[in-house]
Amino acid sequence: MTLTNLKYRKGLRWISRHLETRKVIVSDEMLWGVENKHRSGDSQIGFKLYPLVGALPGFIKNRHRFLEWTTEAVKDCPTHSAVFHRPGKLHGVFTANPSNIEYILKTNFENYPKGERMISLLEDFLGQGIFNANGELWKVQRKTASYEFNTKSLRNFVIENVSTEISARLLPTLTNAVKSKQVLDLQYVLERFTFDNICKVAFNVDPGCLDGGGF
Numbered sequence: 001m002t003l004t005n006l007k008y009r010k011g012l013r014w015i016s017r018h019l020e021t022r023k024v025i026v027s028d029e030m031l032w033g034v035e036n037k038h039r040s041g042d043s044q045i046g047f048k049l050y051p052l053v054g055a056l057p058g059f060i061k062n063r064h065r066f067l068e069w070t071t072e073a074v075k076d077c078p079t080h081s082a083v084f085h086r087p088g089k090l091h092g093v094f095t096a097n098p099s100n101i102e103y104i105l106k107t108n109f110e111n112y113p114k115g116e117r118m119i120s121l122l123e124d125f126l127g128q129g130i131f132n133a134n135g136e137l138w139k140v141q142r143k144t145a146s147y148e149f150n151t152k153s154l155r156n157f158v159i160e161n162v163s164t165e166i167s168a169r170l171l172p173t174l175t176n177a178v179k180s181k182q183v184l185d186l187q188y189v190l191e192r193f194t195f196d197n198i199c200k201v202a203f204n205v206d207p208g209c210l211d212g213g214g215f
Helices: 003-019 028-040 056-061 064-074 100-106 116-126 136-151 152-181 186-203
Strands: 081-085 091-095
Touching: 056 064, 064 081, 064 091, 100 186
Parallel strands: none
Antiparallel strands: 081 091
8 A cells, every 4th residue: 555545545534533423514616616626627537427326336336445435536536535426315525634734624524514314313322412412511521531531540540552463463563473474454453453542542442363373
């Protein structure tokens, strides 16, 4: 994987994680820029569109490699953003443009609430916690959580867990790969590393996804 592809994959993963449970409401300027390019530029740029069904055929064909497919589509667009047209009037925007990401996650964050449908689906699991709240309720919970994350005991606990995960699992995995001349997907390895740490810190459960024995 080239550095360029990795950069765009990281951008897509970042934006998708924050928007998959939110309404995709973009600024008029962003949507106009993306749509205008699709109408006036090369028809192969972005997602290939078909009458009535939009980009659905491409999605079905590439459903087993969805991240790679969307990365390729966004990477080829001058704005690094592409509109995904679905049947009907439902459209989504994929972007790896840092300006768009900053606008959505920081500058105009309040304009991107979690949708009622997603809140309803996750309510039994998350209740009205920070991951399933909007507006003032989200701000109150974020402020409350920030006090806990600033405590010395939590910082020490996180450092201890991360250090253990590195020494007992991550380094042995990389060492075994070197000895056996095995090619590793670092993104896959680091995702397991991150998941183990998050579960131990948040739930005090060790899923052991990165067992140090190689892949």
